Amino acid sequence: MKYKLSIGQVSKMYGISLDTLRHYDKIGILKPFVDKTNGYRYYSFELLDLLEHILVGKYLEIPLKEMKNVFQHEDINQYRDLIERQEEIIEEKMNRLELMKKYVHQLKMMMHEISSFKNNYDFSELLIENIDCTLYAVPLPELVKHYKDLESKLSDYQVENYAAFYRNDDGKMIENDHYLLFSIYPEEQIFMEQETITNIEIKRCIGECIKAKFYGTKAELADYLSKLISHFYKEEENVESLVNYEFCLIRDNELHNEYFVEILLPVPKNTNHVIDP
Numbered sequence: 251m252k253y254k255l256s257i258g259q260v261s262k263m264y265g266i267s268l269d270t271l272r273h274y275d276k277i278g279i280l281k282p283f284v285d286k287t288n289g290y291r292y293y294s295f296e297l298l299d300l301l302e303h304i305l306v307g308k309y310l311e312i313p314l315k316e317m318k319n320v321f322q323h324e325d326i327n328q329y330r331d332l333i334e335r336q337e338e339i340i341e342e343k344m345n346r347l348e349l350m351k352k353y354v355h356q357l358k359m360m361m362h363e364i365s366s367f368k369n370n371y372d373f374s375e376l377l378i379e380n381i382d383c384t385l386y387a388v389p390l391p392e393l394v395k396h397y398k399d400l401e402s403k404l405s406d407y408q409v410e411n412y413a414a415f416y417r418n419d420d421g422k423m424i425e426n427d428h429y430l431l432f433s434i435y436p437e438e439q440i441f442m443e444q445e446t447i448t449n450i451e452i453k454r455c456i457g458e459c460i461k462a463k464f465y466g467t468k469a470e471l472a473d474y475l476s477k478l479i480s481h482f483y484k485e486e487e488n489v490e491s492l493v494n495y496e497f498c499l500i501r502d503n504e505l506h507n508e509y510f511v512e513i514l515l516p517v518p519k520n521t522n523h524v525i526d527p
Contacts, residue, residue, distance in 0.1 A: 254292040
């Protein structure tokens with residue numbers, strides 16, 4: 251070995267720490283020559299070729315174990331297969347990052363909306379929309395029992411969480427906390443075919459609904475819902491409204507958390523409003 255570089259020289263040339271080079275030596279992916287007279291490590295230019303392959307693999311986030319296996323077999327086809335697999339992994343990451351980018355953008359736009367939002371108590375200004383939504387109701391005992399499985403199954407879907415509020419005999423708005431309600435998009439039918447959790451009830455929300463936004467605590471939300479329902483319904487009429495929780499601002503005391511929600515209230519038959527196109 252006519253030309254050789256010390257571990258310190260290689261470290262400076264490539265901007266790699268001495269500990270990293272020692273780690274490569276320890277796991278056997280890049281073993282330098284050791285001078286038996288002084289115990290120093292030296293690298294030939296041929297080893298630098300291997301080091302550059304390792305750095306390319308590291309840049310592509312290929313695990314060292316996989317690189318070492320390919321290097322040991324000295325097979326161009328295995329090297330090609332390794333790169334093709336990594337290309338697929340990178341493509342998957344790009345897709346996930348694109349979804350994350352869209353989600354972050356949605357959150358940012360929602361933050362702008364909330365920062366300038368004011369609750370509307372002029373219920374005559376509220377619009378009516380035609381709603382066609384499928385909701386899945388999961389009893390809380392089932393949710394606790396199958397939470398991890400359900401979370402895994404929903405990972406590929408866009409999920410929106412709902413709560414159902416109803417007016418009790420005292421006229422107060424009560425949240426039905428016996429069920430978790432959610433909608434999923436896309437491919438609801440495929441989800442249901444794959445679903446193994448029992449006791450999921452399917453609810454269809456179809457027809458004209460009064461739509462409103464609200465921002466405040468749970469107590470303030472209940473008060474707003476009470477006023478909203480009293481405006482459109484008689485005291486003796488029993489009606490259930492859906493609340494889509496879009497955002498929660500955490501406070502020190504969880505009872506004072508603030509929520510940004512969308513409210514869906516079925517239109518009474520005797521109500522005349524313009525339907526939002």
